[in-house]
Amino acid sequence: MNMYGWCEGCRSIALEGYCSVHGETRPILEINKIDACPLPEFEKEFLNARMDRLKLGEGIFLIYGDRMLHSTVVALDKPLVEIKVTKDGVRITPLTKGEVKGMSPDSLWNANSHRLNRLVKVTKSFARQELEQNKNAIISFSGGKDSIVLAHLLEEYGLKKVFIDTTIEFPETYRFIEALKKKSWNIDVARAEKSFFKLLPEKGYPARKNRWCCKTQKFNPFERYIKEHFGEETISVFGAERRWESLYRIDQPFKKQHKYISNQYSIHIMLDWTAMDVWIYTWKHSLPVNEIYHYYDRGGCWPCPFGLTYRSFLMEHAHPKLYSFLDKVGAISKSYGVSIRPCMEGKPMKHLVFSNEHLMNIVAKLIPSVCDTFEIHNTNRVICVPANLSNVKLKALVKEARTGLIGAH
């Protein structure tokens, strides 16, 4: 299958390289990533403000590449801008000159209607089959673009939508859920027992090998909800996972038994949808859109450290308060803490080396409570304390300082 062609007749991208109206298209070889998505309005402004030879005008632009790591290119029928995330910030290089306009939702639909109609048909028939076998079913509903499309595809069945409140959703998502409930959308909220920031001092910032919050903030409240409403009965949970979202999802089956909850089956009928399919469907049916997509290409937990590298540059401007809080707790500098090292010059001291200035300032205020002799070196974020001061005491102090930081939120 040849993904991505440019149809000059429609002035639109055809996702399978074949236009529903005009047939053959010109292949766009530069797009090497299937899950390209539209450039959010805020990001477009962010780029426009930083480019001097090019202006992205009206219409829909696509962005592809790996935004978390190094480079991303924005495309119409050709690469227009290159974005690189370096340790000093974002480097933006216009690859062309002048003002460039994008596509329209209508032209996208027209060029891709055969693909979308086929996807809708297949997806609905999976759902019908599943619901014929099991009437106990709900929709796992995040308030994101994919779950809105899923809810629309399953509208005729009147299934309950369950939103898991991790306590760290973007404010836009909370507003969106409330607005939908006011419009009589059938939504239940399953809230995590404790807030993420209450648990943070004790558990540390989530890391690849320590994703504790996925359990406490997502899995546990959902499990509780299922138990309360369905007990031991078999239940089908429709979710909007797509295989192009991540490598982990690439070979997921459409239906699978839950790893830990034996009476629960996860049903992912949208696995073959790409981000662009979801957007084109959303525009075609004028579905409600969470405002979070004005800023980012995905919602989810705002303090999540995964994929934060590029998002943090946008957050600094789009959500300055949340950004500054993330900075304070050390998520931006990618380190949450402090390391304790012996003095390299052989003095009877040890060094607390901080990666986070705010944390150091709070520890500096607390340090007189545990020792009289200490030195603070602001320039290299080091506090020197006597070597015989126990690490247990020091760690307790740092923990208290972190709690102070988090309490200020």
Ligand code: SF4
């Ligand atoms: S998505 Fe990120 S922040 Fe949210 S629960 Fe999972 S690891 Fe934690």
Ligand SMILES: [Zn+2]
């Ligand atoms: Zn066409």
